[in-house]
Amino acid sequence: MSYYAPFPFELQQVEYVKLYFYLENSNYFDLPDLGLLQLRRELRQGLKSFSDLGQDDYARELTQLLQPDLPDDPVLLRQIQQPSPAFVISPDTSLCGLIAPKQRICLPVLFLGSGIKAIDFFVSLLQHLGTRGLYHGCGRYVLEGVEAEDGSGVRSMLWSKGKQTYSLNPPVCRLSWWLERKPSFENSVQFEIVTPLRILRQGKPFFKAGFADIFPFLLRRVTSLLAAYAGVELSPYPAHYISMAKQVKVVQNSFHWKDWRTLNNEHGDQNLGGLMGALKMQGDELSELLWLLQLGHLFNIGKGATYGAGQYRLIYS
Numbered sequence: 001m002s003y004y005a006p007f008p009f010e011l012q013q014v015e016y017v018k019l020y021f022y023l024e025n026s027n028y029f030d031l032p033d034l035g036l037l038q039l040r041r042e043l044r045q046g047l048k049s050f051s052d053l054g055q056d057d058y059a060r061e062l063t064q065l066l067q068p069d070l071p072d073d074p075v076l077l078r079q080i081q082q083p084s085p086a087f088v089i090s091p092d093t094s095l096c097g098l099i100a101p102k103q104r105i106c107l108p109v110l111f112l113g114s115g116i117k118a119i120d121f122f123v124s125l126l127q128h129l130g131t132r133g134l135y136h137g138c139g140r141y142v143l144e145g146v147e148a149e150d151g152s153g154v155r156s157m158l159w160s161k162g163k164q165t166y167s168l169n170p171p172v173c174r175l176s177w178w179l180e181r182k183p184s185f186e187n188s189v190q191f192e193i194v195t196p197l198r199i200l201r202q203g204k205p206f207f208k209a210g211f212a213d214i215f216p217f218l219l220r221r222v223t224s225l226l227a228a229y230a231g232v233e234l235s236p237y238p239a240h241y242i243s244m245a246k247q248v249k250v251v252q253n254s255f256h257w258k259d260w261r262t263l264n265n266e267h268g269d270q271n272l273g274g275l276m277g278a279l280k281m282q283g284d285e286l287s288e289l290l291w292l293l294q295l296g297h298l299f300n301i302g303k304g305a306t307y308g309a310g311q312y313r314l315i316y317s
């Protein structure tokens with residue numbers, strides 16, 4: 001089905017790569033519910049031990065990927081403030097419980113714009129992490145293969161079985177072409193949260209929210225990633241889009257709060273969670289906002305979006 005809704009012409013210059021990493025587990029381990037959303041900690045610890053091995057060139061590239069520097073451009077700095085990495089992990093969080101040897105875990109990762117050049121370094125970090133464990137030192141694995149997906153959703157294996165010793169050459173896709181292949185909607189769109197969506201205002205999370213509350217965070221996430229890693233500046237448009245989001249009619253709101261883990265720190269235990277549930281929305285304004293909703297589906301939104309929190313799907317009717 002063709003895509004009829006408008007989107008900015010500048011998106012034609014934005015490139016991305018979508019890869020699926022297949023991790024073959026080496027031993028039994030217990031993966032808690034939503035445990036795959038905690039890969040930020042594991043990857044950063046893996047990077048530190050990787051650096052301790054004397055791999056300085058790789059460590060520099062990976063540090064910039066996982067912990068990007070603030071932009072030099074003052075205009076961009078005001079927009080982005082604290083930059084997110086140029087990749088997005090969207091794991092299947094239904095996978096939990098006892099993981100057996102030889103069981104495969106699929107890790108989908110999207111690399112955006114300038115982040116594409118760091119793919120080989122990311123592969124090396126994943127291979128190194130396999131010697132340490134996927135979750136709190138448990139779940140050692142072998143990176144068994146890498147699959148690529150083109151803009152039409154067709155997948156192909158880049159390599160499988162054994163250690164990757166050469167540079168990957170995945171298909172580079174255009175974001176505009178991906179959008180053009182997405183469906184339009186007839187009457188309504190359902191926004192269904194897949195993993196806890198945690199958004200903060202003045203340091204406090206939203207325990208209840210509607211579309212007008214969530215949309216500015218979605219807009220900021222999309223526009224900041226495009227600006228930082230694809231050089232696409234959409235600054236003339238945010239106020240217009242936010243105004244349109246306020247006009248969208250919400251016909252059903254089942255958002256609710258879900259705690260999913262406890263954070264232990266010096267101030268005591270802190271429950272972490274986020275919004276779950278769905279919004280059903282109607283209105284002509286949705287046709288103009290649809291490209292932003294669809295890119296938010298690619299990028300995730302809210303705290304921890306890079307590592308799989310704030311995933312959602314769109315259901316059209």
